Amino acid sequence: MDDRIAYQAQLARLADAASFVVRSVGRWLRQERESITEDVVEMKQPGDFVTDRDRMADKRLREELLSILPGSGVLSEEGKAIKGDGFWRWIVDPLDGTTNYLAGLPHWAVSVALEDRNGIRSGWGELVFGIVYLPILDRLYLARKGHGAKCNGKPIQLGKPRLQRRSTISHWWPMSTGKPMTGFLQIVDSLHGRVGGIRNVGSPASELALVAHGELDGFFATDMEPADLAAGILLMQETGGVVGDPWGRDPLDSGWIIAGSEPVHELLRKEIRDVFRSAPKKKDRS
């Protein structure tokens, strides 16, 4: 029992320390945004720009997260993975929504989750807390496993679902413009008129946080990286939302995600399964 209390106290301290780090890196990114010129923007592929600041934010996060939890591992969207001693691992997206960041749109985020990997050899451990910070809106979302979720220190709850025809659903377009794209167009077509609005916000970590906070009613996407999702998944779970893969796999493995209140989640799950008949193959990305 004492061990459990000590464990929870340690997690609460780590969550506070990590929140401080995430907030300061987010504010730094916001300040840096103004100094970004076009020549530092290097293109990996269309729709996937990576900036200098992304790398620098990643470096700062690594250094500071490793200093508050020495020996921990890191799985980041940006740099290479660090294995660590196998007990703890940070899952980091230093800049979620790079295109928005570059373009000057308000929805981009720094996202960090901590995974307890004690006794785990492969696959995913338990996500113990997740942080999503939106610097332009100055909102820090923090979810702790079993302890609820907060926005800037105030508890948030998903609340009663809105009527379906009033709900706003956001989604991400698939990377491939072939068959998956046709499928997504079919889903969007089918949702039109049945829901209140469909959005493309362009930052999955932000979108999951906004669903958890009730500003959006649902989110669905494929081709997601684990770092896009980890913190947001915990936020959804801790606010009473439903989050998952359309075929019941772990979204961190499949890259597919549906998030929303129970009825919205069910609506989206059905739509996706109607269009994509079979589940694409699962892989272990942990």
Added chain:
Amino acid sequence: MTGESMNWTDLLDKVCVLSQRAGDYLRAERQRIGMDRIEVKGQGDFVSDADRGAEEILREGLLQILPGSVVMGEEGSPHERGGEWRWIVDPLDGTANYLAGFPIWAVSVALEDRREHPDGFGPRALGVVHLPMMGITWEAVRGAGAFRNGSRIEVRDNLPVQSMLLATGFPFRTRDQLSGYLELFTRLYRQVGDVRRAGAAAADLCWVAEGTYAGFFEMDLKPWDIAAGGLIIEEAGGVISDWWGGDSLGTGWVVCGCREAYDLQKRTIEELDFSQPDRRWS
């Protein structure tokens, strides 16, 4: 009053202040009426109340700012056609976002010079788009450039196509047009960097004007969605028209962007040979 005798700087300042006042009112209303209350009362009712309240603030203020002018607005007078100077206003663009609490919704005000165009749309002389939740005000006076919170803005030229970020809205009012729209969407999406949908056309237009988006296209918008943002785009060096090259306000089918993005979208629209809608605004 003649255009030459107007003090445009003074007029613009007054319109900006008024738009911000309408925005503050909407913001306060949204906070005052919590979500629970909205469910009880019915969301549609609440929005029309807030909408009407904000339009009243605008109407009263604008008629004071420019005596003898008339106001065309979604709530009170969608078909107002008299007068030499006509305000075209949308007190709340992006109502779904406003209700949901998603911070992208706008107050949009334009002034149209009808002295030589009593029947169709005259040139827009002034435009203001205000985003209360983001603290952003975009503004333009014809011939004097476009500004965001006081700083000059310009469209972003010379972007490679695969780096362009476009914005759009899906045709939820015109379901029979959906298949053509989806084809257009797919053809553009395959070429550009990405496409966003934020759900407030007036704001989308201004994000084109400041180079955030390279371009924007949507079917079946209303004159008050477009009038202010359209002028701001032109004053920022961008191009805007309807899908057949006419004034965007006539059909409300809008295509705009920096020159390259406009050409790309317009060319793709032409490939698909859309037929012009019968209804025209004036």
